[in-house]
Amino acid sequence: MSDLEAFRTEVRAWVHENAPESLRGTSGSGPFEGYWGGSKCEETDPDLLRWRDLGIEKGWTAPSWPREYGGGGLTHAQEEIIHAEMKTIGVPRPVAGQGLAMFGPVLLEYGNDAQRAQHLPGIARGEVRWCQGYSEPNAGSDLANLQLKAERDGDEFVLNGQKIWTSHANLSDWICCLTRTDPNAPKKQMGISVMLADLNTPGITVRRIDLISGYSPFCETFFDNVRVPVDQLVGTENEGWTIAKAILGHERSSIGRSIARQPGSAQREVLARARKHLGAADGAVPDPLLRDELASLGMREEAFHLTLARIQQSAASGAPGPEGSITKIVGTELKQKRFELGMKVAGTQGLGWEGPGFDDDDLEYTRDWLRSRASTIEGGSSEIQRNIISKRVLGLPEGKK
Amino acid sequence: MSGHTAPSLLLNDEQKMLSKTAHEFIRDHAPASRIRTFRDSKDETGFSRELWSEMADLGWLGLQIPEQYDGLGLGFFDLCVVLEQSGRELMPEPFVSTLLLGTQALLLGGTEAQKEALLPGIAAGETLVTVGYEESGSHGDASKVSMAARKSVDGFELSGEKMQVLDGHLAGRIIVSAATSESGYTLFLLDPAQSGVTITRQSRIDGLNAAIVRLESVSVTGEAIVGELDCGGPLLQLVFDRAAVGLSAQMLGASEQAFADTIEYIKEREQFGVPIGSFQALQHRAVSVYTELALTRSVVLAAARAIDEVPDDVPRLASLAKAMASETFMHAAQEAIQMHGGIGVTDEHDIGFYIKRAQATYMTFGKPSEHRQRWAELHGY
Numbered sequence: 001m002s003d004l005e006a007f008r009t010e011v012r013a014w015v016h017e018n019a020p021e022s023l024r025g026t027s028g029s030g031p032f033e034g035y036w037g038g039s040k041c042e043e044t045d046p047d048l049l050r051w052r053d054l055g056i057e058k059g060w061t062a063p064s065w066p067r068e069y070g071g072g073g074l075t076h077a078q079e080e081i082i083h084a085e086m087k088t089i090g091v092p093r094p095v096a097g098q099g100l101a102m103f104g105p106v107l108l109e110y111g112n113d114a115q116r117a118q119h120l121p122g123i124a125r126g127e128v129r130w131c132q133g134y135s136e137p138n139a140g141s142d143l144a145n146l147q148l149k150a151e152r153d154g155d156e157f158v159l160n161g162q163k164i165w166t167s168h169a170n171l172s173d174w175i176c177c178l179t180r181t182d183p184n185a186p187k188k189q190m191g192i193s194v195m196l197a198d199l200n201t202p203g204i205t206v207r208r209i210d211l212i213s214g215y216s217p218f219c220e221t222f223f224d225n226v227r228v229p230v231d232q233l234v235g236t237e238n239e240g241w242t243i244a245k246a247i248l249g250h251e252r253s254s255i256g257r258s259i260a261r262q263p264g265s266a267q268r269e270v271l272a273r274a275r276k277h278l279g280a281a282d283g284a285v286p287d288p289l290l291r292d293e294l295a296s297l298g299m300r301e302e303a304f305h306l307t308l309a310r311i312q313q314s315a316a317s318g319a320p321g322p323e324g325s326i327t328k329i330v331g332t333e334l335k336q337k338r339f340e341l342g343m344k345v346a347g348t349q350g351l352g353w354e355g356p357g358f359d360d361d362d363l364e365y366t367r368d369w370l371r372s373r374a375s376t377i378e379g380g381s382s383e384i385q386r387n388i389i390s391k392r393v394l395g396l397p398e399g400k401k
Numbered sequence: 402m403s404g405h406t407a408p409s410l411l412l413n414d415e416q417k418m419l420s421k422t423a424h425e426f427i428r429d430h431a432p433a434s435r436i437r438t439f440r441d442s443k444d445e446t447g448f449s450r451e452l453w454s455e456m457a458d459l460g461w462l463g464l465q466i467p468e469q470y471d472g473l474g475l476g477f478f479d480l481c482v483v484l485e486q487s488g489r490e491l492m493p494e495p496f497v498s499t500l501l502l503g504t505q506a507l508l509l510g511g512t513e514a515q516k517e518a519l520l521p522g523i524a525a526g527e528t529l530v531t532v533g534y535e536e537s538g539s540h541g542d543a544s545k546v547s548m549a550a551r552k553s554v555d556g557f558e559l560s561g562e563k564m565q566v567l568d569g570h571l572a573g574r575i576i577v578s579a580a581t582s583e584s585g586y587t588l589f590l591l592d593p594a595q596s597g598v599t600i601t602r603q604s605r606i607d608g609l610n611a612a613i614v615r616l617e618s619v620s621v622t623g624e625a626i627v628g629e630l631d632c633g634g635p636l637l638q639l640v641f642d643r644a645a646v647g648l649s650a651q652m653l654g655a656s657e658q659a660f661a662d663t664i665e666y667i668k669e670r671e672q673f674g675v676p677i678g679s680f681q682a683l684q685h686r687a688v689s690v691y692t693e694l695a696l697t698r699s700v701v702l703a704a705a706r707a708i709d710e711v712p713d714d715v716p717r718l719a720s721l722a723k724a725m726a727s728e729t730f731m732h733a734a735q736e737a738i739q740m741h742g743g744i745g746v747t748d749e750h751d752i753g754f755y756i757k758r759a760q761a762t763y764m765t766f767g768k769p770s771e772h773r774q775r776w777a778e779l780h781g782y
Binding site: 267271274280282283285291292294296298299300303304305306307309310313314317326329330383386387390393394395396397399 | 409667668675676683687703776
């Protein structure tokens with residue numbers, strides 16, 4: 001038995017012994033499911049909190065981070081195994097969120113020791129919640145067009161401008177911002193710097209954005225003479241675009257995985273709705289065309305999960321392939337197909353916004369369907385993802401956009 | 402993989418080496434252009450006997466055949482490694498007829514005597530064994546069997562006609578399905594040299610070789626039965642599941658090659674002063690094919706692994722693999738022609754052979770819609 005297989009056996013035993021019963025089968029164990037923490041967190045589920053504490057104690061909230069920063073000091077291959085074993089029984093990771101999935105890895109790669117020591121332990125323990133500050137009203141897919149101004153003033157940068165789509169900024173403690181430090185740089189990709197800001201700093205205002213679903217997971221964040229100490233500059237001033245691309249890479253792969261849920265769950269969910277609304281108690285779905293569509297969905301879902309497993313296996317064997325690049329596109333489009341079909345089988349009972357005549361599950365489903373329309377836009381639209389794969393994986397020449 | 406850990410979808414070191422060796426051998430010795438050569442020269446064999454023997458010497462034909470019958474005793478997964486590579490160049494050699502249909506029927510239902518008599522010859526590349534199940538009007542539904550086997554004094558007398566029997570023109574043995582009762586049919590192993598057997602060669606778009614096999618009162622004894630009397634249906638289903646997975650591996654390889662050729666072409670072909678591969682309209686479509694290929698590879702590997710390790714999961718995963726590989730191959734072949742432009746629809750260019758094979762494989766061992774229907778039934782809806 002290889003060392004990794006021995007490690008898997010050990011992890012499996014630990015997870016089986018320690019994961020709270022109530023959490024099993026509830027999660028696809030993606031990086032954005034479960035306990036997000038932070039100073040504004042109001043989580044009270046004792047099992048979730050106990051699972052968090054067990055994970056922290058073991059160093060398994062951030063398995064591959066160094067021990068001195070609250071991690072487990074393990075290899076990426078071992079980390080893959082821990083996450084895979086949690087997924088196998090459907091428990092969430094002990095701590096989730098953008099700090100673990102994106103900003104921690106970026107600080108490990110590009111930050112300095114002082115920044116790592118300041119920020120990583122709080123992320124690993126789920127005590128400090130982070131959000132992103134990339135997009136701006138005029139910098140969406142064309143992110144390098146960002147304009148949030150950061151001017152040096154002694155030991156501080158002074159930030160002025162606006163960020164948008166700052167997910168859950170209202171619930172977060174810190175924000176990782178892309179700023180414009182040199183407005184005169186010859187190319188827009190130059191003159192960008194990455195900075196970390198405490199959301200309690202005077203001059204920061206957060207406003208929630210209402211979406212078509214009626215939910216507000218996103219915010220706008222305004223900066224009015226916000227003073228950020230220079231020691232919160234990550235990497236080299238004006239050379240932040242490389243770091244930005246790395247952050248977006250982490251975001252892409254995280255979104256793909258976070259969408260995965262449990263294998264077969266999309267098919268089960270739509271089948272349950274079909275039976276509820278079309279009255280096919282437990283036999284065949286009466287409409288052969290809908291049955292065919294549902295089978296297509298179920299097959300695609302299985303193919304997606306097998307592909308995630310294959311990616312995870314090749315990462316665990318130390319030879320990750322280029323397939324990781326497709327998970328965001330496939331995962332988000334699968335999610336949309338699931339909701340489209342779930343809405344189709346509900347017919348007019350899926351049209352409720354609120355109030356009488358519609359049951360709560362259907363009302364929530366309809367909101368989730370609307371929410372799902374954002375999934376192929378946020379975190380880099382599917383079109384941007386295709387540009388990236390075209391260039392980096394297929395090696396096709398860059399053309400006019 | 403509902404609830405349990407996914408089986409390994411990776412190749413081990415030996416399999417990686419096998420894949421690389423097969424890839425290079427086939428690329429160097431068996432380019433897809435041979436399809437045109439065999440067709441235009443009206444070659445009587447339609448494939449290369451020499452190449453088939455060489456592959457036997459390399460051990461590829463007996464990969465999955467147990468050692469007691471002179472094979473290597475490895476798994477179906479290993480066979481799929483070679484099948485994938487054989488698909489890249491659309492090899493017309495008798496992989497489907499002999500390794501997927503004949504061999505699997507013998508392994509799953511053959512008597513000891515049948516296996517001893519035939520499997521060593523298959524592994525050595527000397528014997529071809531095929532299965533005839535298609536009939537005029539059966540439209541791919543193998544349960545519609547008009548060929549009849551009437552009880553005789555010392556066995557059965559078979560009469561009827563099978564269509565598009567792969568490699569039926571050269572097979573040393575042909576297994577046919579024939580009705581033996583109101584409700585069931587039986588598989589019989591025939592020697593085409595027997596009296597009453599007429600073989601008529603057919604010509605198909607895809608370069609695979611096929612024949613009409615006509616039987617007129619052909620006598621066989623009970624020893625010719627493969628499997629159990631009246632139980633040909635369930636046995637043939639098991640054979641088809643394996644054959645569908647093996648064919649899907651070939652389709653995966655063919656799709657990969659058509660895609661690779663297309664990417665290479667659009668990087669080089671210039672219009673408006675730039676490579677056409679710099680156009681976003683083509684780039685995004687190319688990425689769509691790439692995405693489907695990645696998904697299809699996962700399901701084919703999972704299905705092949707299940708044949709060796711998780712038999713209960715085979716029907717589901719075989720249907721998944723065949724449905725996806727069929728759609729992916731067709732999609733990849735259509736896009737390949739479109740992106741090649743005018744040259745893509747000429748007979749001079751090899752890319753057209755890919756869409757012909759895609760159409761043929763799409764229709765073989767169940768269309769995607771039939772597999773989706775089966776998937777739905779297997780999931781209780």
